[in-house]
Structures are given as structure tokens and as C-alpha cells.
Amino acid sequence: xxxxxxxxxxxxxxxxWLCGFFAVMIAANAVFLYSALTSFPGEQVKNxxxxxxDYNREVERRRQQDALGWSAxxxxxxxxxxxxxxxxxxxDQAPLTGLVVSASVHVAGEAKATIIDLAEGAPGEYVxxxxxxAEARVETQxxxxxxxxxxxxxxxxxxxxxx
Numbered sequence: 001x002x003x004x005x006x007x008x009x010x011x012x013x014x015x016x017w018l019c020g021f022f023a024v025m026i027a028a029n030a031v032f033l034y035s036a037l038t039s040f041p042g043e044q045v046k047n048x049x050x051x052x053x054d055y056n057r058e059v060e061r062r063r064q065q066d067a068l069g070w071s072a073x074x075x076x077x078x079x080x081x082x083x084x085x086x087x088x089x090x091x092d093q094a095p096l097t098g099l100v101v102s103a104s105v106h107v108a109g110e111a112k113a114t115i116i117d118l119a120e121g122a123p124g125e126y127v128x129x130x131x132x133x134a135e136a137r138v139e140t141q142x143x144x145x146x147x148x149x150x151x152x153x154x155x156x157x158x159x160x161x162x163x
Contacts, residue, residue, distance in 0.1 A: 038109070039108060039109055040108065064153075065153065065154055065155065068090075068091065068153065068154065069090065069091025070088065070089065070090055070091065070096065070144075070153075070154050071088075071089045072086055072087065072088055072089070072142055072144075072154070072156045073085075073086070073087040073089070074086050074103075074140055074142055074156065074158040074160070075158075075160060076132060076160060076162070077127075082129050082130050082131060082132045083127060083128075083129060084103065084105070084116070084118070084127065084128050084129070084130045084132075084140075085125060085126070085127050086101055086103065086118055086125075086126045086127075086142050086144075087124055087125050087126075088101070088124050088126065088144060088154070089124065094124075095122075095123045095124020095125070096124050096144075097120065097123045097124055098120075098146070098147055099120070099126070099144045099145065099146060099147070100117075100144070100145050100146070100147055101117075101118040101120075101126040101142065101143070101144045102115060102116065102117050102118065102142075102143050103115070103116050103118060103128070103140055103141065103142045103143070104140065104141040104143075105130055105138060105139075105140050106138065106139040106140075107132070107133060107136050107137075107138050108136055108137040108138070108139070109136070113139075114130070116128045116130060132162065133162070134162065135162055136161075136162050137159060137160070137161050137162075138159070138160040138161075138162065139157070139159055140157065140158050140159070140160060141155065141156070141157045142154075142155065142156045142157070142158075143155050
């Protein structure tokens with residue numbers, strides 16, 4: 001009588017199934033990690049540690065900005081025009097003129113932000129041309145100062161999502 005050996009699951013099969021499972025999991029995590037790190041650097045400001053140490057000064061600056069009562073409208077005028085517009089409005093709802101306005105524009109997926117200076121067109125309306133992709137998420141930080149001062153008296157941030 002001849003004996004037959006069963007060809008079922010053996011220890012070596014289980015070992016390779018586990019190795020394959022973990023290899024797929026590690027590869028998927030590596031793809032997600034790479035995608036996350038290249039699409040957003042994770043840092044809102046360049047020197048976050050120093051800003052954290054200087055927290056009380058930042059709170060005072062924001063209190064002074066709130067006392068001014070200024071506001072800003074930030075956006076792109078016209079679909080696909082690349083015309084970046086910031087409208088500065090005072091506490092009395094009148095346009096603010098004679099300011100020096102600049103903005104940091106960071107398009108998602110790009111390595112670094114672009115700093116642009118805006119020129120006053122209409123009263124209280126500050127404009128610059130930017131290269132904006134048709135579909136993107138754009139993080140902007142606007143800073144305004146009076147002509148005779150070095151420090152910014154107004155800062156605002158806005159995220160623009162272009163369809």
C-alpha cells in the first residue's frame with residue numbers, strides 16, 4: 001500500500017503569506033507618506049519655534065490689529081485671469097488707500113511660496129498678476145503697512161480653492 005502526502009498549508013506557506021501582506025502594507029504606507037510630504041510641507045510659518053517663544057508679542061500684535069477694525073477681501077478676479085486682488089477696508093467701511101501691501105502665495109504641490117508686491121489700482125484695491133493653475137488650492141498671507149512704517153499693521157490669511 002502506497003502512502004500519499006497531503007499538500008495542504010504548511011508553515012512555509014504561512015510565512016510567505018505574512019511577508020507578502022506586510023510588504024503590501026509597507027508599500028501602501030510609503031506611497032501615502034510620500035504623497036503627504038510632497039503636497040504640503042506641514043509648516044505654516046518658517047520659524048514656528050521662534051514664533052512660539054514670542055507668543056505674547058504675537059497676541060499683542062493681533063490685539064492692536066483688531067483695535068484698528070480693518071478688514072481685507074482676498075481673491076482672484078475673473079476666471080483664469082491670474083489677477084490677484086486684495087481690497088482693504090477700514091473700520092468706517094471706507095477703502096484704505098496709500099498702503100504698502102504684499103502677499104505670500106503658495107500653490108499646493110509647489111515647494112515654496114512666492115512673495116508678490118501689490119500695486120494700488122482703484123482706491124483700496126491692491127492688484128498683482130500671478131500664475132495660477134486652473135485647478136489648485138492656494139494658501140495666501142497678506143501683509144499691509146503704512147508707507148512711512150517698517151512694521152506690518154495688518155495681516156490676514158486666506159485659502160483659495162480654484163475649481
